[in-house]
Amino acid sequence: MASPFKPAGTAIPSAPRNSASLVSSFFRRPGPLYLSAAILRLIFLLYGLWQDTNSPVKYTDIDYLVFTDAAHFVSRGHSPYERETYRYTPILAWLLLPTAQTIGTPLLDAALFNSGKVLFAAADLVAGWLLERVLARDMDAATARKYAAIWLLNPMVATISTRGSSEGLLGVLVMALLSAVMARRTTLAGLLLGFGVHFKIYPFIYAPAIVWWMDRERMGSPQQPNKQHTPLLSKLFAFITRARLQLAITSLAIFLVLNLWMYTLYGPSFLNHTYLHHVTRIDHRHNFSPYNTQLYLASASSSSSGPGLQIESAAFLPQLLLSCVLIPLAMAQKDLPSAMLAQTFAFVTFNKVCTSQYFLWYMVLLPLYLPRSSFLADKRIGVTALVLWVAAQGLWLQQGYELEFLGRSSFLPGLWLASLGFFLVNCWILGVIIGDVGTQPKAVAS
Amino acid sequence: MRERVTYVQKLGDSLEPSALTVEGGTIKGPEVHAVREDRLTIALNELPTELQTLVAGAQDLHIRWVSTTAYEAVSPLLARLPPGFHFFFTPGKDGIVGNKLCPLLGSIFGSDICLSPNESFTSLPKDTFSHSAAFQYFQQLETLSQFIQYAKGRLCRSTDASCSARLDALSKASSLDISYDTVQHVLRVTALWPYQRQQVHVTSHPQLRTEVGILSTDKPQTLEPHEIGISGLLTVLGQDFKPSPTMFTFASRHRDAESTFSAQFLTPTGLHPTLRLRLASSAPLNLSQHDDDNNDQDTTCVPYAYLTLPRTIFADRYQLSDLLFLASKNLTALRYMTQPVDLEAPEYVMAQWGSSVLLELSPPPPSTSSQPEKKNEREEWTAEIPLHLRYLAPAEGGYSAISVPYPAVFWACVPEHGGVEFPPNPFEKVKLGYDGLFEDGTVFWHVEPRPVGGGTSLVNVVRVPVLDLEKARWVNAGTAVAVLGGFAWVVWKLVGLYMYGGDGVEGEGEKAREKKRQ
Numbered sequence: 001m002a003s004p005f006k007p008a009g010t011a012i013p014s015a016p017r018n019s020a021s022l023v024s025s026f027f028r029r030p031g032p033l034y035l036s037a038a039i040l041r042l043i044f045l046l047y048g049l050w051q052d053t054n055s056p057v058k059y060t061d062i063d064y065l066v067f068t069d070a071a072h073f074v075s076r077g078h079s080p081y082e083r084e085t086y087r088y089t090p091i092l093a094w095l096l097l098p099t100a101q102t103i104g105t106p107l108l109d110a111a112l113f114n115s116g117k118v119l120f121a122a123a124d125l126v127a128g129w130l131l132e133r134v135l136a137r138d139m140d141a142a143t144a145r146k147y148a149a150i151w152l153l154n155p156m157v158a159t160i161s162t163r164g165s166s167e168g169l170l171g172v173l174v175m176a177l178l179s180a181v182m183a184r185r186t187t188l189a190g191l192l193l194g195f196g197v198h199f200k201i202y203p204f205i206y207a208p209a210i211v212w213w214m215d216r217e218r219m220g221s222p223q224q225p226n227k228q229h230t231p232l233l234s235k236l237f238a239f240i241t242r243a244r245l246q247l248a249i250t251s252l253a254i255f256l257v258l259n260l261w262m263y264t265l266y267g268p269s270f271l272n273h274t275y276l277h278h279v280t281r282i283d284h285r286h287n288f289s290p291y292n293t294q295l296y297l298a299s300a301s302s303s304s305s306g307p308g309l310q311i312e313s314a315a316f317l318p319q320l321l322l323s324c325v326l327i328p329l330a331m332a333q334k335d336l337p338s339a340m341l342a343q344t345f346a347f348v349t350f351n352k353v354c355t356s357q358y359f360l361w362y363m364v365l366l367p368l369y370l371p372r373s374s375f376l377a378d379k380r381i382g383v384t385a386l387v388l389w390v391a392a393q394g395l396w397l398q399q400g401y402e403l404e405f406l407g408r409s410s411f412l413p414g415l416w417l418a419s420l421g422f423f424l425v426n427c428w429i430l431g432v433i434i435g436d437v438g439t440q441p442k443a444v445a446s
Numbered sequence: 447m448r449e450r451v452t453y454v455q456k457l458g459d460s461l462e463p464s465a466l467t468v469e470g471g472t473i474k475g476p477e478v479h480a481v482r483e484d485r486l487t488i489a490l491n492e493l494p495t496e497l498q499t500l501v502a503g504a505q506d507l508h509i510r511w512v513s514t515t516a517y518e519a520v521s522p523l524l525a526r527l528p529p530g531f532h533f534f535f536t537p538g539k540d541g542i543v544g545n546k547l548c549p550l551l552g553s554i555f556g557s558d559i560c561l562s563p564n565e566s567f568t569s570l571p572k573d574t575f576s577h578s579a580a581f582q583y584f585q586q587l588e589t590l591s592q593f594i595q596y597a598k599g600r601l602c603r604s605t606d607a608s609c610s611a612r613l614d615a616l617s618k619a620s621s622l623d624i625s626y627d628t629v630q631h632v633l634r635v636t637a638l639w640p641y642q643r644q645q646v647h648v649t650s651h652p653q654l655r656t657e658v659g660i661l662s663t664d665k666p667q668t669l670e671p672h673e674i675g676i677s678g679l680l681t682v683l684g685q686d687f688k689p690s691p692t693m694f695t696f697a698s699r700h701r702d703a704e705s706t707f708s709a710q711f712l713t714p715t716g717l718h719p720t721l722r723l724r725l726a727s728s729a730p731l732n733l734s735q736h737d738d739d740n741n742d743q744d745t746t747c748v749p750y751a752y753l754t755l756p757r758t759i760f761a762d763r764y765q766l767s768d769l770l771f772l773a774s775k776n777l778t779a780l781r782y783m784t785q786p787v788d789l790e791a792p793e794y795v796m797a798q799w800g801s802s803v804l805l806e807l808s809p810p811p812p813s814t815s816s817q818p819e820k821k822n823e824r825e826e827w828t829a830e831i832p833l834h835l836r837y838l839a840p841a842e843g844g845y846s847a848i849s850v851p852y853p854a855v856f857w858a859c860v861p862e863h864g865g866v867e868f869p870p871n872p873f874e875k876v877k878l879g880y881d882g883l884f885e886d887g888t889v890f891w892h893v894e895p896r897p898v899g900g901g902t903s904l905v906n907v908v909r910v911p912v913l914d915l916e917k918a919r920w921v922n923a924g925t926a927v928a929v930l931g932g933f934a935w936v937v938w939k940l941v942g943l944y945m946y947g948g949d950g951v952e953g954e955g956e957k958a959r960e961k962k963r964q
Contacts, residue, residue, distance in 0.1 A: 056774035065764060085789060284792065284837060290932075294925040296913055300794055300839040318933040330940040346936065350929070405716040409844030409911035412918060420928040427932030434939040 027142040027149070030132075034125060037152040041121040044162040049114065060117075064164025067092060067116060068099045075100035081269040087277050089199055090262055090270065092166060095119065120161040123168040128152035130175035131367055134182055134337065139371065147367040160360055167357050170200055171364040177203070178337060178365075181210050184219060186243045190250025197251070198258040201278065202361065205343045207251065209328035211244050213336045219243040281353075286400055286415055288354040288393070290423035291315050293416040295352065319350035327434070335437045337368035342433050349426040356393075373436050385429050392422035448487040448655045450872075451648045453480040454520045454676075455662035456641075463679055463689050466646065466660070471684045473658050475646030480662075481520045482644060483873075484612075485636040493633060494600050496550055501626040501633060503544060506536035506579045508877050509624040511555075514588060514851070516895060516902045517620040517640030521663050522674055524892045525700040525875040527621075528754045528851040529904045531555060531587035534579035534877050535567070543567075543581070556592045559585055565797035568784045570882060578882020582784070583799050584754040586849060586905070590616050608649065615639075623875070650683035657682050664693065672889070674698045696871040699881070703730055703891035707855050708898045712830070715908050719759070720775075721831040723751060723855065724898070728812065728825075730857055730891040747859040747891070749807040750781070751831065752880040757800040758793050758848040758910070759833050766805070766832075776829040778806040782883050792837035804883055805831060807855075835910050844914030852904040857891040858884055 026032050048059035070080035070093040080086050080093035096116040102109045128148050135144035151157060151171075161168040173196040180189040189210065196203035219241060262270045284296040323343040331339035344362040348354060375382035396418035402408040403415065455461075455478055466475040490498060501507055514529040533551065537543045543563040552559045560566040560583055567581040594613050602609035616622065616637055623636040650656035661678030669675050673696060679689035705727035712720045729747045755761065766772060766780040784801035807829040831853075838846045867887070868874070881890070895904050 053770070056768070056771040058768070058771075062764070069764075084786060281790075285790070290925060290929055293913065294921050296837065297840055297918055297921055299792065300913075315929075318929060322933070322936060326937060326940050330944040334943075350933075403717065403911055405718075406714045407716045407909065407911050409914055411844070411911070411913040412921070416921065416924070420924070423928060424932055427935050430936050431939040434936065434943055437943060 023146075024142060027145040030141075030145065033145050033149055033152060034129070037125055037128060037149075037158075038121075040153060040155070041124065041158050041162055044158050045114065045117055045121065048117075048162055049110065059163060061160075061163040061165050063166070064116065067096050067164070067166065068113065071096040071116075072100040079266045079269060081266060081273050087273045088166070089258075089274055090266060091199065091258075092169075095169075117162050117164045120164065120166060120168040121158070123172045124157060124161045125152065127168065127171035127175045127364055130172070130179050131364070134175070134179050134368060135371075137182060143371075147370060150367045150370065151364055154363070157360065157363065160357065165357055165360075167360040170196070170203075170361060173199065174203060174206070174340070174361075174364060177206065177210075178340065178368075181213070181336065184243075186214075186219075186246045187250050190247045191254050193247070194251035194254030195258065198255050201275065202344075202347060205323045205347055206340055207247075208324050209332040209336060209339050209343060211247060212328050212332040213339075214241065214243045214247065215333070216241050286403065286411070288356075288396060288419055288422055289352055290350075290419050291352050292419055293411055296411070315350075315352050319347060322346040322350060331434065331437050335369075335372075337365060338372075338433065338437050341365035341369045342430060342437075345426070345430050345433065349423060349430060369433060369436070374432055381432065385425075385432070388425045389429065392418065392425045396422055447489065447492055447653065448657075449650070450483075450485040450487075450657045450659070452483045452485075452659040452661060453478055453644075453646060454483070454523060455480040455660075455678075456520055457663040457665060460662045460677070461646075461660050461679065463691065466679065466681070466689050468681055468683070468686060468688055471650035471652075471656070473646065473648050473681055473683060473689075475660065477643055477645050478660070479641065479643050480660075481518075481523055481641045482639040483523055483636060485634060488633045488635065490631040490633070497633070499544075500547065500550055503538050503542070504535060504626060505538050505628060506534065506877065507624075507626040508532075508534040508579065509551075509555075509622075510534075510878070511587060511590060511593075511622040513620045514903055514905045515620070515640075516897055516904050518894065519620075519638075519702075519892075520641050521702045522676070522698045522700060522871070522873045523638060524702055525878060525890070526854045526856070526892045526895070527878055528584075528752070528854055529586075530754065530851050531559065531585045532754070532879065533560075533583040534570075534581070534879065535563075535583070536580040554593055554596045555590075556587060559587075560799065561797045566799050568798060568801065570879070571782070578879075579877055582802065582879060584756075584802070585799060586756060586851060590619065590622060593622070609651070625877075648683065655682065656684070659692075660689070661692075666693070666695065669695055670697075672697050674701065697868050698871065698873075699868050699889060700875065701730070701889060701891045703727055703857055703893045706894045706896040708896055709852050709906060710898060711850075711906055711908055715835075717835045717911070719833050719835065719908055721753075721833060721850070721853075721906070723807070723829045723831065723853070724826060725749070725807075725809075725828070725855065725893065726826045727855075727857070727893045728809065730859065745859045745861055747857045748778070749809055749855065749857050749893075750880070751803075751805045751807060751829070751853040751855050753803040753805070753831070753853040754851060754879070755800045755803060755833070756848065756850070757796050757798060757836065758838065759835055759850055759908070760787050760789070760801055761803050761831065761833050762789060763787070773808070775832065776808050776827065777831070778808045780804075781806050789834075792839075794837075794839040796836075802879060803831075804880055805829075835908070838910050838912045840913035840915045840918060842915050844912060844917070846910045846912050847907050848910055849905045849907050852895045852897075852906070854880065855893040855895070857893070859889045859891065860884060861887045 051057070051059040066083055066086050067088070069083040070086040070088075073082045074080050074090065074093045075097055080088075080090050086093070096119070098115045099113050101112050103112070128151050131151055132141070132144045132148040135147050157168070157171075173192060177189055177192040177196060180186075180192055193203065193207060193210070196206075216238065262274075284292060284299055286292055289295075323346040327339055327342045327346060331342060341362055344365060348358045348361060351358070370376055373382075375385055396415065399410045399414035399418050403410045459479060461475065461478065466473060490501065493501065510527055510532040512527050512529045512532070519526070535543070535547075545562060547563050548560040548566065563581065567583050570578045570580060570582050572580070594616050597613050597616075598610055602613065618639060619637045620640045621638045623634070623638075625634050625636075626632075627634060646660060648656065648658045658681045659678060661676050664675035664677040666675050666677075675693070675695045677693040678691070680692050681689040705725070707723055707725040707727060709721055709723050712722055727749065753761075761780075761783065763780055763783045766777070766783075772778060772780075780803070782802070782804040784803075787801045788796065788798075810825065810827050833850075835848075838848070881888070897903060
């Protein structure tokens with residue numbers, strides 16, 4: 001597995017001189033970067049087609065078959081939820097409607113079927129472009145592209161989208177949200193936020209950070225001194241600004257409108273599969289989450305007797321406290337992109353279910369933070385973090401392999417300790433990210 | 447109440463009438479090598495009350511139990527099912543399945559049979575062909591001991607030792623069938639004992655009309671390829687003084703493919719065990735001879751495996767939809783699977799019995815060698831069925847064992863231009879779960895399950911890794927400590943940032959830049 005910290009070999013400021021000139025000419029204009037990002041995805045896509053037609057082991061992600069089956073149901077006037085394990089908004093199935101079309105020419109049909117992957121890969125590129133735009137607020141365009149390349153040329157990102165996983169769409173949504181906020185386009189930000197939450201729930205964590213960030217000074221609206229109220233009330237009134245209200249109303253409105261619309265179309269099955277499933281799921285197939293072993297134990301004992309439920313519900317607490325309250329409060333005002341990275345990182349790390357696809361959620365925000373990170377400034381920290389992050393996963397994967405393929409009961413202590421180890425490594429990285437906020441840019445070559 | 451006892455021997459084995467002595471209510475004869483089938487036909491009003499209500503509320507009711515011990519069968523008593531307890535049921539016109547059904551079945555066969563029809567049963571498809579029951583239930587059941595106790599209590603007087611003895615013999619039976627005939631309003635209970643050496647000896651019960659047949663497979667000159675022949679001696683005890691010879695032919699739905707298969711899991715099984723079928727079986731011989739005519743190729747025969755999987759293990763129908771993947775396992779297609787089958791839920795939260803699966807296998811192409819004598823030499827081939835284990839409840843030691851019954855394997859010959867109707871025959875067997883998935887007139891050529899290495903059990907045991915309860919003592923505390931520790935560290939860093947973090951770069955830099963713009 002590739003690492004999110006992979007600096008693409010190019011972003012390190014102190015690169016040797018002659019290679020540096022080659023590198024800087026690569027980034028001088030946008031063409032080469034985006035072209036190579038597109039070619040990289042094209043190669044992966046074509047390779048995937050080849051593997052799918054020639055090997056019983058498929059390149060295409062199982063989720064892609066879920067999406068396209070759902071699109072197939074929709075194209076015949078059915079509900080996408082007729083496909084088992086389709087747990088997404090119907091909009092995703094609508095977006096993939098072209099994959100359900102057939103013309104009769106095998107080559108064109110294959111192209112149509114794979115058009116969803118093209119969409120996801122294109123979303124990667126757009127996310128990269130938005131990333132560059134946000135980065136360029138603090139640095140020159142060539143340097144911004146260098147950091148954007150960490151996303152654009154990351155083979156892990158390209159693999160996930162060309163295998164047909166929809167996480168790339170989330171990348172675009174989150175980057176579009178961030179760049180709309182930075183550009184003070186509040187209504188657009190509200191629309192994107194509402195849509196993002198409708199699409200994948202987790203972007204709701206960004207709402208408090210953005211709201212906290214949007215203070216009067218930053219949004220350029222005049223101070224309204226109000227002396228009739230007590231200090232507490234006046235503080236409260238001062239907090240409620242036009243921009244904040246606008247964001248709250250537009251995001252809530254679009255979220256509700258979309259949900260009502262989908263509910264009128266598909267009824268309770270929409271609610272059950274898209275949202276309620278995530279609350280009620282009893283599916284403890286092993287994953288990276290530190291809670292996994294504990295949940296497996298609790299679910300089995302609660303199905304027979306005893307209260308095992310408290311810990312399950314208590315598990316939400318640290319996760320939501322960090323990602324929705326403490327990190328926004330402490331970080332959002334200082335550095336919104338890094339705050340959003342830390343929120344996502346905390347959300348994924350403390351989640352009750354954690355698979356490697358979720359890593360993509362924070363990976364898109366990583367290039368915004370890296371310029372001022374200790375990981376690039378002090379290579380020892382960077383390498384240590386990278387090695388620990390990869391090694392902890394490797395250890396877990398090795399235990400998982402023994403369980404899944406060799407049938408060895410490695411739940412305890414192997415998988416359990418490995419997931420706790422990975423969790424602690426993630427906590428340490430998160431701590432470093434938090435500690436880096438509020439310091440000067442460290443690695444930006446100006 | 448009527449009784450029928452039939453011994454069926456193989457082709458060429460027959461008994462002279464003189465070898466039998468009929469005296470009063472008893473028939474005696476020499477030792478024969480045969481299968482024995484006993485059938486008791488009970489009228490509705492002769493049934494115990496609880497059974498009367500059960501069958502009266504049913505449009506269709508079949509209970510089929512198959513032993514886990516491998517047995518050899520003889521034509522025409524060939525219909526096979528995976529070992530275990532099968533229940534096929536269509537409720538009456540009102541469509542109501544009573545809640546008493548499961549407790550009643552439990553009291554007859556064993557306490558752990560089904561929770562409630564709603565939760566435990568699965569629906570059989572209505573759209574394909576109309577001739578299957580509405581609901582299916584399957585459960586692994588090693589012995590009939592509970593049934594034997596139940597039947598003794600209902601059928602035998604306490605003084606009647608021979609009645610008890612006959613019911614005790616069910617513990618050695620290979621299969622037991624209980625079917626309700628809604629036209630004649632009778633319940634037929636049929637038990638079958640394997641092909642083995644046994645004494646011919648039947649005594650009738652005073653209140654029972656008992657008919658005894660000592661039969662064997664026959665091949666008269668006039669036999670059509672789609673028919674089988676039976677000949678032998680029939681005696682009605684207490685009525686006939688000597689056996690009367692009989693001979694009849696009929697088109698049989700179930701026939702003998704005269705070949706065997708074994709099923710074993712590939713090791714290591716992991717969480718995704720693969721069941722490998724090893725077959726020494728080629729397309730039914732009669733039909734390939736039939737094909738020699740070349741002008742009359744109106745039947746295609748294809749091998750199938752029919753699995754009844756307990757809920758601990760399942761097949762993924764999406765995985766089984768990719769042709770390339772199927773071909774790599776020597777499978778052609780997934781023809782049927784129970785719906786729905788949850789792909790994620792752990793075993794301990796499920797009530798549905800499990801799922802049945804019908805898979806079309808791809809045999810190697812028939813050898814093109816022109817030597818006719820090679821036709822009998824069957825090349826061994828394999829097919830692999832990829833399955834998935836559910837999470838099982840945590841257990842001491844870290845492992846739980848589950849058992850998976852052998853599938854039923856057969857060649858189905860589907861007539862292309864509408865099938866012949868099968869006239870009723872005395873050994874007819876329908877509604878087996880898979881026959882309803884084929885069009886009427888399909889002939890099933892059964893391949894005999896024969897465990898490898900001289901074993902006799904038609905059940906494969908899989909060791910499933912589970913969470914080890916012996917090591918689970920520290921899980922709650924350890925997880926809590928790790929999560930709280932990680933949480934505290936992150937909060938500590940946040941507090942540090944909040945207290946001493948200064949004004950922030952983004953704020954400063956950005957605000958400064960904005961000032962420049964103005």
